[in-house]
Amino acid sequence: MKFIIDTDPGTDDAVAILIALAHFTDEELLAITTVGGNVGVDVGTRNALRILEHANRNSIPVYKGESKPLNRDLLTAEWVHGTDGLNGVGFPEPSKSEESIGAVDYITELLKNSDEKITICVLGPMTNIGKVLNTNPELAKNIDQIIFMGGGAGFGNHTPVAEFNILVDPEAAKVVLSSGAKLVMMGLDVTHQAISTSERLNTIHETGTTTGEYLVGLMGSLADLEIVKQKFPDGTPVHDAFVTAYLVDCSLTTGEVTNVEVEVDSELTLGQTVVDTNHISGRNKNVHWMNKVDDEKLFNIITNTSKLLP
Ligand code: BDR
Ligand code: CA
DSSP: OOEEEEEOOOHHHHHHHHHHHHHOOTTTEEEEEEOSSSSOHHHHHHHHHHHHHHTTOTTSOEEOOOSSOSSSOOOOOHHHHOTTSSTTOOOOOOSSOOOSSOHHHHHHHHHHHOSSOEEEEEOSOSHHHHHHHHHOGGGGGGEEEEEEEOOOSSOOSSSSSBOHHHHHOHHHHHHHHTSOSOEEEEOHHHHTTOBOOHHHHHHHHTTOOHHHHHHHHHHHHHTTOHHHHHHOSSOOBOTTHHHHHHHHOTTSEEEEEEOEEEOOSOTTTTTBEEEOTTSOSOOOOOEEEEEEEOHHHHHHHHHHHHHHOO
C-alpha cells in the first residue's frame, strides 16, 4: 500500500500523523500535504515538519497546499487547537523546509505517474483533493481509496448539522463525493464513540516516551474546553486518528455503503452531510459510511504509537 496524508495540523491531525509514522515505512507513507483549516496553511505546514523532526523522519517530503477553500474565505479553529495549532505541545523546530512545488501539483503528478493506485488520507478540508479532481476527474481511477475524517449523519460539531472539515470547504467535499473514487467516511458518528479518558491517557503516559508525553498533551488539552466538557465529561474524541488507525487495522470500524451528499447552498444547513442511513434516496451508493467502532482498538494503536516512536 502507498498513501499520502492530507492535513491541517491540528492536535488530532498530529495524533493521526504519529500513528502513521509509527506503523508505516517511508516506502508506504509517500508524503504529507497540507491545507488551510484548523490553522493557516503556513502554520500547519510548519507543524507537519515539526512532527517529522521529532520522529526522525525528515525523509518524508511535505508539500504545502491551498491556503483557502475553493470558493470561500478560510474558517479556522485556533480556539480549539491554539494559535500554534498544537496547543503548545513542544515538538522541536524543523530542520528542513517544505518542497518547492505545491500540494495540488504534487498530488496530480503522483496520481498520473504512479504504477500503483494511491490511498489518500484526508484529515482536513478537502480543498487540495477537490482541486485535483476538479481539474483532472479521470485521476479518480488512480486512487485506491480516500479515507476522510468529516461529516456526520444528522449532526455537526461546528453548526448544529455541519462538521468542521466539510463546513470549511463544502464545494471541495462535493467534488470528492461525486468523483467516483472509493470513499471511506470517518465522521462524528464514529469519532464521538471513542473518548480519550484520563485512564487511557495515563496508560499512554506510562509508556514513558517523549511521543507518549506529546500524545497526552495533544489529546488532553482539548478536554479543558468548556464546550467539550459539557458533552464529554472525561476526555475528548480524537477525530483524525481514526483515519490512519484504520490503515493499521481495518477492523477498527464497520459501517455500510450508502449515499452521502453535501449541502452547499443553504445558509442554515451549509456543510451538512446528508447520509442516506435508511437507503431511501435511490441515489448512487458512493460512500462506505462508518458507524460502529471498537474504541479499545483505537487506544491500543495510540498506545503502541508511543512505544514505537522516540
Ligand atoms: C475535524 O476538525 C478539525 O478541527 C479536526 O482536526 C478534525 O479534522 C473534526 O471536526
Ligand atoms: Ca484535521
